[in-house]
Amino acid sequence: MTIDWNAFTPWSALGGGLLIGIGVAMLLLVDGRIAGISGVVGGLLRPRAGDVGWRIAFVAGLVVAPLVAALAGQSMVPHIDASFVIVALAGVAVGIGTRYGAGCTSGHGICGVARLSPRSLVATATFMAAGFATVFIVRHVLGA
Amino acid sequence: MATITPFLAGLVFGIGLIVSRMADPAKVQGFLDLAGAWDPSLAFVMAGALVVAAPAFAIARRRRVSIMRMPIALPASRDVDRRLVAGSTLFGIGWGLAGFCPAPALVVLGMGNAKAVAFVAAMLAGMAVFEWREQRRAIVGAVAD
Numbered sequence: 510m511t512i513d514w515n516a517f518t519p520w521s522a523l524g525g526g527l528l529i530g531i532g533v534a535m536l537l538l539v540d541g542r543i544a545g546i547s548g549v550v551g552g553l554l555r556p557r558a559g560d561v562g563w564r565i566a567f568v569a570g571l572v573v574a575p576l577v578a579a580l581a582g583q584s585m586v587p588h589i590d591a592s593f594v595i596v597a598l599a600g601v602a603v604g605i606g607t608r609y610g611a612g613c614t615s616g617h618g619i620c621g622v623a624r625l626s627p628r629s630l631v632a633t634a635t636f637m638a639a640g641f642a643t644v645f646i647v648r649h650v651l652g653a
Numbered sequence: 654m655a656t657i658t659p660f661l662a663g664l665v666f667g668i669g670l671i672v673s674r675m676a677d678p679a680k681v682q683g684f685l686d687l688a689g690a691w692d693p694s695l696a697f698v699m700a701g702a703l704v705v706a707a708p709a710f711a712i713a714r715r716r717r718v719s720i721m722r723m724p725i726a727l728p729a730s731r732d733v734d735r736r737l738v739a740g741s742t743l744f745g746i747g748w749g750l751a752g753f754c755p756a757p758a759l760v761v762l763g764m765g766n767a768k769a770v771a772f773v774a775a776m777l778a779g780m781a782v783f784e785w786r787e788q789r790r791a792i793v794g795a796v797a798d
Contacts, residue, residue: 513690516683518674522694525673526701532666533702534709539658541719541726544666546755551780566656570663571756572763577664578671585671587761588679589768591751600758600772602747604779607755610740611730614754615666617741618699623706624714624727631733632741639745644685647750 533619536567545616546571547607610636655721667760673698676760678752685749 533544540563542549549564578584591599607613610632612621617636621629670676675698683692713725748754753761753772761769 510687510691511689513683513692516680516690516692516694518694519697522673522675522697523701525669525671525675526698526703527705528669528672529666529698530669530702530705530709532662532664532669533706535665536659536662537706537709537713537719537725538716539720540662541713541721541723542659543726543728544662546759547780550755550759550777551783554777554780554784562656563659566660567663567666568759570660570665571667571670571759574664574667574671574760575764578668581668583668583671585674585677587677587764587766587769589752589766590679590682591768593768593771596751596753596768596772597775599747599751599753600775601779601782602743602750603754603758603772604776604781605783606740606742606744606747606779608740608780608783609736610742610744611728611737612741613744613756614748615756619702619706620710621728622699623703624710626728627731628728628733628737632737635738635741636745636748639742640685640749641687643746643749644682645688648686649688 529615529619533615533623537620542567543616543620545612545620547603547613548611548616551608606636658721666756667763669702670757670760673701676757678757678761680752681754681757682749682752685752 536542536544542563549567552560553564612629612632617629617632622633674680675695680692681695684695713727716725719725751772755776758769758772762773
């Protein structure tokens with residue numbers, strides 16, 4: 510393992526992470542909800558009275574974040590190496606996987622780990638391992 | 654229910670993904686590429702988030718209602734089962750393939766990026782498959798009872 514010192518951005522990572530934690534804390538302590546994004550979005554496909562508005566509002570906040578961040582002088586250009594076909598396959602896998610696994614990087618990785626939930630610790634270790642293995646195979650075995 | 658506070662929570666969360674650059678799939682894959690030139694940044698994002706989230710959950714555990722008088726419902730399930738592990742494995746494969754997980758994909762969708770639109774559409778389709786199978790399971794279960 511070699512660390513890519515040019516790519517490594519510990520301070521902005523830590524600062525952005527604090528903001529993510531504040532978003533989680535706001536939704537939890539103000540609205541009593543868990544900021545697990547796959548669960549927030551997935552719940553929209555099973556709509557129940559009184560349980561839709563907050564989900565749409567939270568997702569809207571995520572979607573307009575680039576606009577507001579740009580006004581504050583924070584911008585970021587995404588780089589997506591995968592083709593449209595791979596991106597679509599990945600999307601289906603993430604959609605099915607996060608619902609059967611009952612969470613994603615936010616719900617298990619942050620919210621669940623924050624409260625030391627055994628399920629979330631196992632889920633986080635599992636999707637991290639699967640992510641490491643997938644990138645290893647794609648980049649170093651298939652050589653894409 | 655008021656929607657302004659969930660909106661602000663999503664906004665702060667999303668800005669955090671931009672500031673930390675975790676909304677950039679290449680950056681995420683740089684973390685997942687242990688055998689290449691490794692970028693440990695994502696671990697620092699998680700650490701930063703946990704520093705705030707852990708005390709928030711400790712407070713939430715001792716309260717029944719939120720500041721807006723909403724019930725605080727923490728997940729009660731403690732079972733580590735096959736669904737959890739198989740689902741998380743499939744999620745991790747998709748995460749590694751594209752470098753997107755759900756929240757960053759929605760943020761990048763807000764940048765008007767076509768691949769993020771494709772990812773979110775496919776993710777919603779995957780979630781719909783889950784809902785359809787769950788409903789079928791419930792119907793079959795009810796008939797079997």
